[in-house]
Structures are given as structure tokens and as C-alpha cells.
Amino acid sequence: MTQDTAKLKVQRGGPAEAPVFEDFEVPYREGMSVLDALIWVRANVDSSLAIRYSCTNANTCKECMVKVEGKTVYACTERLGTTPVTVGPLTNKRLLRDLVTDIVPPKEKLSLLLGQDQD
Ligand code: FES
Secondary structure, rough: OOOOOOEEEEOOOOOOOOOEEEEEEEEEEOOOEEEHHOOOOOOOOHOOOOOOOOOOOOOOOOEEEEOOOOOEOOOOOOOOOOOOOEOOOOOEEEEEOOOOOOOOOOHHHHHHHHOOOOO
């Protein structure tokens, strides 16, 4: 028996680099989320893939926001199928690396609290 796979094209790189897209194939399970697949990639293929999440289930922490097929979604609630999807970082936030962007509201930044300039 062959196992279905989910295919992801994931944007990689930091703010000073031209973005590149890397293809990953993940064992597919019915009902799996984009976050499930990204966590599997980190655990099994490339531990350097930068992702951010906290609660893993449904809009509680809001740290997993990414773009899937150009649409802003929570990676933990966006369901995967067996058709390939493109995953990228939020485009309206400062890119830190791969899928991680700076989502801390400016008023909550430690540098502001310490009286230091923002970058
Ligand atoms: S991981 Fe917390 S909302 Fe998605």
C-alpha cells in the first residue's frame, strides 16, 4: 500500500536574501493541518526550518499565521489536502527568517520599554 503525500512549497530565507522556495513531501493524514506538516518537516527533514507556533490548535495564540496560496491563514487550522500548496511568511510584517515574521506590536517591544530605538 502506498501512502498519500502532501506537497508543500515553502519560502525560505532571511530579510537580506532573495527568497527561495523549497519543496517538501510529507506523509498525509486525513485532517492534518499545514502546521502539522511543517512540524513534521522540522522533525524529519530539516530542523533549520523556522516556524512559530504555541498552542497548535485553533486561533488561541495566533503565532502561526502564514500565507497559504497567498491567503493569510492560521497554519494550525488550515487543512491540507493532497494537492500541492505554497506556504510563505506574512507579507505585511518584517521577515525574520523562513516563515517567521515580527508580529510583536510596536508598543509591546522590549526596546521601546527600555527607551532604545526600534530597528
Ligand atoms: S498555533 Fe496557536 S493559533 Fe495556531
